[in-house]
Amino acid sequence: MSSRRSESMRRARERRLHLRIAMRYRALATDYDGTLAEDGKVRSDVLVALKKWKKSGRKLLMVTGRELDDLMQTFPHVDLFDEVVAENGALLYRPSPPRERPLAKAPPPEFCEALMARGVAPVSCGRIIVATWQPHETMVLEVIRELGLELEVIFNKGAVMVLPSGVNKGTGLRAALEELGLPAESVIGVGDAENDHSLLDACGYGAAVGNAIPALKKRARFVTNAARGQGVAELIEHVMRTDVEEEEKEQPRPPA
Numbered sequence: 001m002s003s004r005r006s007e008s009m010r011r012a013r014e015r016r017l018h019l020r021i022a023m024r025y026r027a028l029a030t031d032y033d034g035t036l037a038e039d040g041k042v043r044s045d046v047l048v049a050l051k052k053w054k055k056s057g058r059k060l061l062m063v064t065g066r067e068l069d070d071l072m073q074t075f076p077h078v079d080l081f082d083e084v085v086a087e088n089g090a091l092l093y094r095p096s097p098p099r100e101r102p103l104a105k106a107p108p109p110e111f112c113e114a115l116m117a118r119g120v121a122p123v124s125c126g127r128i129i130v131a132t133w134q135p136h137e138t139m140v141l142e143v144i145r146e147l148g149l150e151l152e153v154i155f156n157k158g159a160v161m162v163l164p165s166g167v168n169k170g171t172g173l174r175a176a177l178e179e180l181g182l183p184a185e186s187v188i189g190v191g192d193a194e195n196d197h198s199l200l201d202a203c204g205y206g207a208a209v210g211n212a213i214p215a216l217k218k219r220a221r222f223v224t225n226a227a228r229g230q231g232v233a234e235l236i237e238h239v240m241r242t243d244v245e246e247e248e249k250e251q252p253r254p255p256a
Helices: 003-022 044-055 068-074 111-117 137-147 169-180 194-201 216-219 228-250
Strands: 027-030 059-063 083-086 091-094 099-102 132-134 151-156 159-164 187-191 206-208
Touching: 027 169, 027 228, 044 059, 044 228, 059 187, 059 206, 068 083, 083 137, 083 169, 099 194, 111 132, 137 151, 137 194, 137 206, 151 169, 151 187, 169 194, 187 228, 194 206, 194 216, 206 216
Parallel strands: 027 059, 027 187, 059 083, 187 206
Antiparallel strands: 083 091, 091 099, 132 159, 151 159
16 A cells, blocks of 8 residues: 555544544434324435434434334334433433333323223323323313322323423433433434424424424424425434534644
8 A cells, every 4th residue: 555545544534533523413312203204104215314314423312202112113213223212201212232211200000090981092101101182181181180190291283191290302311311421512403393392402403394383493493494304304414514514614624
């Protein structure tokens, strides 16, 4: 190998290291339904974008209201993600090696039993989360009051989710970031619905996909033109282009 080629390869390695250090945003935290997925499925071109993000040395986190078992049956690529915050912040899952960690205490069994006895259907009882659909929120609140439970109701485009007070996507994401050793300022969050406000609040940079509710778009610093997964792919392309380019201008290049 010639000395010129060897020197060129050395500079290329230094350049790659320089770009890695220069990245301000080291992780993407994305909602699943309505953000990453369309009708519960993730497009192949969106998967390509996610893999490109990971290949750049950045982290991927999913922050979803779905129960973990349901997510894993629906989405066969969970292992792309470094951490999964499931049940709207109540459960933390690390795919490799597989490990679950509850972040809150589950409601007593009597709660689900009481809802079903009142005719609330469907009712889904996860590890911690209890979920149903509008217009059952009034009955849910009545049962919470009658049983004297410290629970709160969170809405998600028609879904009614019940969780221990203070548990949300933001608290779940903070627990995941603590495990990864990442500061919130280095994370981009993207979502589409009411329960994603806390997700964006827990990140250094908040984004909304094109189909997001108006209130979340108003809260976000960046709104994609495309909807759902293609919007996430658009966000990834935007960040990977502008993040490094802007930092390159601020950092000296290796000497020629």
